[in-house]
Amino acid sequence: MTELLTLGAVAYSPAVVGVWEGMKEYFADSDAPFDFVLYSNYGRLVDALRKGEVDIAWNTNLAYVRAMLQTDNGCRALAMRDIDTVYSTVFVSAAGSGRTGPGAVAGRRLALGSADSAHAAILPLHYLQQAGVDLDTITVIRFNSDLGKHGDTGRSEIDALEAVIAGEADVAAIGISTWEKIGEGDFLPGAVEKVWQTPDYSHCAFTVLSSSPPELTAAWTRHLMAMNPSDPEQRRIMTLEGVKDHWATPALDGYQSLFTAVERQGIDPTW
Amino acid sequence: MILDLIRAVDTLAAGERHTVAVANDSERELVRRWSEATGNTLVPESVSAKSERTATIIRGRLRDPATVLGAEKMPGTRLWIYTNFTCNLACDYCCVGSGPKVDPRELGAERILPIVRDAAAWGVQELYLTGGEPFLLPYLGSMVVDCAEHLPVVILTNGMLFRGAGLKQLQAMPRDRVAMQISIDSPTSLIHDRHRGLGSWQRAIAGVATAKSEGFRVRVAATVGGEDGVDAVELQTFFDELSIDRADQIIRPVAREGASLEGVLLTTDTLIPEVTVTAQGVYWHPVAATDPDALVTSQIEPISEALDKVRDLFAEQWHTSATKVSAFTCA
Numbered sequence: 013m014t015e016l017l018t019l020g021a022v023a024y025s026p027a028v029v030g031v032w033e034g035m036k037e038y039f040a041d042s043d044a045p046f047d048f049v050l051y052s053n054y055g056r057l058v059d060a061l062r063k064g065e066v067d068i069a070w071n072t073n074l075a076y077v078r079a080m081l082q083t084d085n086g087c088r089a090l091a092m093r094d095i096d097t098v099y100s101t102v103f104v105s106a107a108g109s110g111r112t113g114p115g116a117v118a119g120r121r122l123a124l125g126s127a128d129s130a131h132a133a134i135l136p137l138h139y140l141q142q143a144g145v146d147l148d149t150i151t152v153i154r155f156n157s158d159l160g161k162h163g164d165t166g167r168s169e170i171d172a173l174e175a176v177i178a179g180e181a182d183v184a185a186i187g188i189s190t191w192e193k194i195g196e197g198d199f200l201p202g203a204v205e206k207v208w209q210t211p212d213y214s215h216c217a218f219t220v221l222s223s224s225p226p227e228l229t230a231a232w233t234r235h236l237m238a239m240n241p242s243d244p245e246q247r248r249i250m251t252l253e254g255v256k257d258h259w260a261t262p263a264l265d266g267y268q269s270l271f272t273a274v275e276r277q278g279i280d281p282t283w
Numbered sequence: 284m285i286l287d288l289i290r291a292v293d294t295l296a297a298g299e300r301h302t303v304a305v306a307n308d309s310e311r312e313l314v315r316r317w318s319e320a321t322g323n324t325l326v327p328e329s330v331s332a333k334s335e336r337t338a339t340i341i342r343g344r345l346r347d348p349a350t351v352l353g354a355e356k357m358p359g360t361r362l363w364i365y366t367n368f369t370c371n372l373a374c375d376y377c378c379v380g381s382g383p384k385v386d387p388r389e390l391g392a393e394r395i396l397p398i399v400r401d402a403a404a405w406g407v408q409e410l411y412l413t414g415g416e417p418f419l420l421p422y423l424g425s426m427v428v429d430c431a432e433h434l435p436v437v438i439l440t441n442g443m444l445f446r447g448a449g450l451k452q453l454q455a456m457p458r459d460r461v462a463m464q465i466s467i468d469s470p471t472s473l474i475h476d477r478h479r480g481l482g483s484w485q486r487a488i489a490g491v492a493t494a495k496s497e498g499f500r501v502r503v504a505a506t507v508g509g510e511d512g513v514d515a516v517e518l519q520t521f522f523d524e525l526s527i528d529r530a531d532q533i534i535r536p537v538a539r540e541g542a543s544l545e546g547v548l549l550t551t552d553t554l555i556p557e558v559t560v561t562a563q564g565v566y567w568h569p570v571a572a573t574d575p576d577a578l579v580t581s582q583i584e585p586i587s588e589a590l591d592k593v594r595d596l597f598a599e600q601w602h603t604s605a606t607k608v609s610a611f612t613c614a
Binding site: 025026027029030031165166167170173174177192194199200244245248251 | 285286289290293294295296297298299313316317320321322342343344345346347349350
């Protein structure tokens with residue numbers, strides 16, 4: 013009998029159940045079938061990975077970084093969505109503001125998402141600083157709407173956007189996924205415009221302990237990579253999880269900025 | 284509105300719905316574009332309440348019906364043809380009210396053959412010939428030989444006419460392309476004969492034996508009513524004893540159609556279509572082949588247009604009630 017792997021993920025939305033049920037079904041006849049366990053937050057998921065309670069964790073970028081820091085780099089990433097290899101943060105302002113570039117954020121009221129959202133809180137500040145913006149000139153307005161979920165719900169970014177539209181903030185930092193969800197502004201006609209976009213970085217990744225049996229994780233990864241967007245049912249699951257076209261090999265260099273940001277901003281690596 | 288929509292849809296499970304008010308057509312168009320761009324599904328205007336100025340969004344893409352139902356259940360995979368409505372029996376629950384004295388409503392071989400040829404070209408994969416009793420037709424044997432050149436054929440019969448001319452017709456048919464589906468409602472004659480007529484059970488059993496001895500694949504179909512108290516397990520055991528493969532044993536409830544005033548109420552809203560041709564037109568399902576509400580079109584030829592129409596109507600039905608449609612097994 014093929015050994016059943018356990019995959020851990022965070023239940024940030026009811027739709028997650030459909031994603032993992034679909035993935036489980038797709039993997040059922042493979043050489044690496046799995047069952048899944050859902051956690052209420054990424055802190056618990058990383059704990060479970062570290063303790064070996066789950067074999068594979070579907071981690072956000074911050075969860076990946078924390079897992080690495082907590083295990084003395086004793087984890088490895090198996091795969092990520094295509095969108096995770098080229099993730100970025102978009103700074104938006106009210107339409108007609110004429111603000112462009114990172115310097116336009118200096119001295120402004122900046123709406124950020126939940127404090128544990130790498131894309132809507134941690135990395136925006138990191139990249140602004142890297143671009144030479146004095147963070148002390150910025151008034152940060154935080155929307156900690158989905159703490160523990162690492163910004164997965166997108167709720168805190170919508171709150172930040174609404175603050176900009178309402179004139180309560182000058183600029184909002186949102187993930188590229190949320191930016192695309194509003195059609196790069198097209199779905200909010202006359203409401204917002206892009207100020208600046210950070211360089212690409214990596215986001216979510218399937219993560220295992222380095223001690224995981226390589227042949228089993230390789231079989232699992234092979235089957236994941238074989239998901240076919242031409243198959244309507246596989247496409248449905250991929251779309252629901254945010255995959256555009258394919259699963260991708262991990263872009264590990266894309267985590268460097270977050271490792272640096274976590275260190276410089278003093279973000280707790282253990283939670 | 285879009286930000287509210289994002290908030291609401293993000294809290295839904297896959298397949299759940301959310302309805303928003305839309306002020307005008309341009310807002311509806313905005314919701315449509317947003318749904319498309321974000322991998323969600325806007326319920327088509329024709330089935331949502333446009334007059335109420337709302338738009339309904341389903342979280343995620345709909346499950347592919349071929350995955351949920353199985354490719355073999357997709358509309359147009361099978362074509363049903365009522366060759367005639369006359370029958371040597373007058374079963375009290377017949378879903379189309381067939382009997383010895385009804386209007387025959389024969390389609391005739393000269394119409395059936397082009398329909399079958401065109402259906403095969405469209406993509407139909409299996410042909411079901413039913414009635415009435417097809418073996419009452421003197422040209423059945425030669426017609427089935429011709430049909431079988433285009434599609435594998437299943438003939439639904441009471442199995443009582445496999446002697447004399449009927450046996451010769453049977454013997455003319457190609458074994459590798461033709462199967463018999465014989466109706467047997469109970470493991471003993473009592474219930475079967477109560478509905479179908481005295482002695483019909485014994486002759487049906489003999490028909491199974493004849494068809495098998497002639498080298499045909501034989502399927503058996505039972506129509507069971509709640510009051511008859513037929514035990515499904517007992518029936519299955521009986522079919523096993525007749526050496527009928529489990530996959531070829533069909534047990535279904537009585538439908539409230541035709542001569543039957545009782546049984547399962549079926550509507551086109553909740554029934555997965557099985558394209559059915561009668562002399563009157565193309566119907567949604569063989570169990571409702573005399574039901575005016577189930578008439579898709581009275582224009583039979585070209586059959587490809589009717590098949591297209593049913594496929595499109597089913598796509599809309601799937602949107603409307605993906606979780607509600609059901610299959611009624613006739614074969």
